[in-house]
Amino acid sequence: MMGSSIAVSLLLSGHPIIAIAPIKGEKEKANLHIRKLFRYCDKSGLLSKSIPAYLSSLHITEDFYELKSCELIIECVVENREIKRQVYERVEKIVSRDAIIATNTSAIPISILQQDLTFPERFIGIHWAEPAYGTRFMEIVNGSNSLPLYANWVYELAHEWDKEPTLLKKDIRGFITNRLMYAEFREAFFLEKCGITTFEDVDKAMRYDAGSWMTFMGLFERMDYIGLDDFKVIFEAVFPDLHNGDGVPEIMEYLVNKEARGTQDGMGVYQYTKEEAESWEESFAKFNKDIYRLATEFLEERNYSENEFLERNK
Amino acid sequence: MMGSSIAVSLLLSGHPIIAIAPIKGEKEKANLHIRKLFRYCDKSGLLSKSIPAYLSSLHITEDFYELKSCELIIECVVENREIKRQVYERVEKIVSRDAIIATNTSAIPISILQQDLTFPERFIGIHWAEPAYGTRFMEIVNGSNSLPLYANWVYELAHEWDKEPTLLKKDIRGFITNRLMYAEFREAFFLEKCGITTFEDVDKAMRYDAGSWMTFMGLFERMDYIGLDDFKVIFEAVFPDLHNGDGVPEIMEYLVNKEARGTQDGMGVYQYTKEEAESWEESFAKFNKDIYRLATEFLEERNYSENEFLERNK
Numbered sequence: 050m051m052g053s054s055i056a057v058s059l060l061l062s063g064h065p066i067i068a069i070a071p072i073k074g075e076k077e078k079a080n081l082h083i084r085k086l087f088r089y090c091d092k093s094g095l096l097s098k099s100i101p102a103y104l105s106s107l108h109i110t111e112d113f114y115e116l117k118s119c120e121l122i123i124e125c126v127v128e129n130r131e132i133k134r135q136v137y138e139r140v141e142k143i144v145s146r147d148a149i150i151a152t153n154t155s156a157i158p159i160s161i162l163q164q165d166l167t168f169p170e171r172f173i174g175i176h177w178a179e180p181a182y183g184t185r186f187m188e189i190v191n192g193s194n195s196l197p198l199y200a201n202w203v204y205e206l207a208h209e210w211d212k213e214p215t216l217l218k219k220d221i222r223g224f225i226t227n228r229l230m231y232a233e234f235r236e237a238f239f240l241e242k243c244g245i246t247t248f249e250d251v252d253k254a255m256r257y258d259a260g261s262w263m264t265f266m267g268l269f270e271r272m273d274y275i276g277l278d279d280f281k282v283i284f285e286a287v288f289p290d291l292h293n294g295d296g297v298p299e300i301m302e303y304l305v306n307k308e309a310r311g312t313q314d315g316m317g318v319y320q321y322t323k324e325e326a327e328s329w330e331e332s333f334a335k336f337n338k339d340i341y342r343l344a345t346e347f348l349e350e351r352n353y354s355e356n357e358f359l360e361r362n363k
Numbered sequence: 364m365m366g367s368s369i370a371v372s373l374l375l376s377g378h379p380i381i382a383i384a385p386i387k388g389e390k391e392k393a394n395l396h397i398r399k400l401f402r403y404c405d406k407s408g409l410l411s412k413s414i415p416a417y418l419s420s421l422h423i424t425e426d427f428y429e430l431k432s433c434e435l436i437i438e439c440v441v442e443n444r445e446i447k448r449q450v451y452e453r454v455e456k457i458v459s460r461d462a463i464i465a466t467n468t469s470a471i472p473i474s475i476l477q478q479d480l481t482f483p484e485r486f487i488g489i490h491w492a493e494p495a496y497g498t499r500f501m502e503i504v505n506g507s508n509s510l511p512l513y514a515n516w517v518y519e520l521a522h523e524w525d526k527e528p529t530l531l532k533k534d535i536r537g538f539i540t541n542r543l544m545y546a547e548f549r550e551a552f553f554l555e556k557c558g559i560t561t562f563e564d565v566d567k568a569m570r571y572d573a574g575s576w577m578t579f580m581g582l583f584e585r586m587d588y589i590g591l592d593d594f595k596v597i598f599e600a601v602f603p604d605l606h607n608g609d610g611v612p613e614i615m616e617y618l619v620n621k622e623a624r625g626t627q628d629g630m631g632v633y634q635y636t637k638e639e640a641e642s643w644e645e646s647f648a649k650f651n652k653d654i655y656r657l658a659t660e661f662l663e664e665r666n667y668s669e670n671e672f673l674e675r676n677k
Contacts, residue, residue, distance in 0.1 A: 050590065128596040156597040178572045179589055186571035213571050215564050223601040225560050226572045230582075231601045232550040233543045234594075237582055246539050248669055250529050252581020254540045256662060257500035257527050258492045264574035265650045267566020268544075268551055273631030274647070275493055276364065280548075281619045282442040283470040284611045287537040287545045293607035297598045300673060305595045307672065317587030320670045333588070336579045336661050343657065347650050348570060355562055356623070356634045359614060 050313070051153060051179060052125045053082040056107065058182035061095065062210045065106045067115050076109050083107065089334035090182060113139045121203070123175060125153040133157070134165040141167050149199045151175040155227050159192030159220045170196040174217075175203060176224055183337040185344070187214040188224045229268075238300070239292035248318050264344050364627070365467060365493060366439045367396040370421065372496035375409065376524045379420040381429050390423050397421065403648035404496060427453045435517070437489060439467040447471070448479040455481050463513045465489040469541050473506030473534045484510040488531075489517060490538055497651035499658070501528040502538045543582075552614070553606035562632050578658050 056066050056079075068083075070076040087100045096103070108115065116122060122144060124136050133152065140150060150172050152162055163169040174190030187207055191200045200216060207214040217224060223231055240246045246254075262271060272280050304317065311317035312326045321329065370380050370393075382397075384390040401414045410417070422429065430436060436458060438450050447466065454464060464486050466476055477483040488504030501521055505514045514530060521528040531538060537545055554560045560568075576585060586594050618631065625631035626640045635643065 128593050156600050184575045221559050222604045226568045229547045229550050232546040232605050236543050236546040245535050248583045252584050255581040258540045260578035261498045263577045267569040269562045269632040270566050273625030277625050279442050281615045286470050289609040290536045291546050295603040301595045309591050311587030311591050318583040319667045321667045325667050353633045353635045353639050
């Protein structure tokens, strides 16, 4: 899914794309999925030319050899080091010595994946948010053996993809955003397990509370807006009470063992009919367009900066 | 600030309001602030009559005795148990035996505050989100000694305030949403302290990543949409690596000692000129209107429910 979405984003930015679909049946599936995404983009007013005009720059193949002249290879296979290693091995045999190889991983450290490359210095993380063609978020991550010039080059280029990238000089598990979200997931699973809330109520509360300001302000702008003094008191009370467990929630084990794939097969934390899953994707595409416009309207005129007292105290 | 915002919300819903401002100078300040909020509401198209018509149902006073005939008293003073206790004592001496006394606290458990009341069974939590007049979120919380009929009554009434309330049968520190947000704050302060990121980059990442979907989907809808299997792998890798500290971040101690009040005095995690702080409040009021409308458009036709396999396994 993510691969198709990234391909669409790069096609929208005018790049020619070679998409590798090595698993049997995936080529046809990817083709259909990319066309579907382009129809969403069309409905959302994201296209400046016809869908066939974009698709003429796309070539889907099972043959890695066709990557030969590519300057940037973005791997987005399953989060499994051995499978990724095999992909990098095949890619490195084909591409030029200075082609950049990037991964969309959000699970495995760049510094670790890097160890499996012949030329690790050209390996970086490019972490997209879903849907890749409709969000501005991007984390570009150096591993401990990356040469900074590669990430810097992609960082500059990413602005042409209509992104607002963040450049991480240091590799950390989960990068920034995901670490913050996973801290939230960890607590939410715990509260559900204790019978204090339900998954549905967590989602309702997130949409109506955080969802009512997150596009406008981040955590710390929020804190400044609400008033700092109360926050300190609350931190004192709540931090020691938060869940600190290491383990994967049992319910996740259960769902993954059941091969639940969420909206893709209608079975996840929720269950969806085929129609619900489809209308969900369509209305999210429409929502994306609206939220993207809203963010543009409100986010581009901020001149204040971090409190200089803080700077001095560091 | 929150008191004014709650007063505006209830005035918009047609309730007559007695607002208690016992501290010297607060009465005038509240009056000005409430008028300012009404001007934002007006600009946002939230008013169905003139501002003076709403204000005619508002009476601001320092005299607790004027609460005598009130059916519902909402306390929103500073997060300090002793100050709250003094407020409850004064209120209980004046109001009728079956008036509901509620707190907007998000720091102190309802079950603890309740111990300071003569009639604890009529005490509940009503937790609003800022701005109270422009968000649909509300948590209504029973303490361990609350009689459920009071919370149930407020729960029903809250729908007339145009809220989407959640009813918590069990009291827990921080309730639902705040616990999830504080888990995020804890991790964010940690990452900043380690030099991995800055407050500004956390905010940027939140606005462009979480902010691009949070209004549309909660955490678990998100997980279903992205695909469950990768999440399990990531949880395994990241949960053991998250920060589990108990302490209040030093930088918070420092800011609070400096009496930094965020946008209210221009000094917080960021620093704001008077103009920036004002334009921030104005544009957030405008944003609120837009996001409220967007949420309404996308959130009201969901029929899917929690996966029945999960239900069966509980």
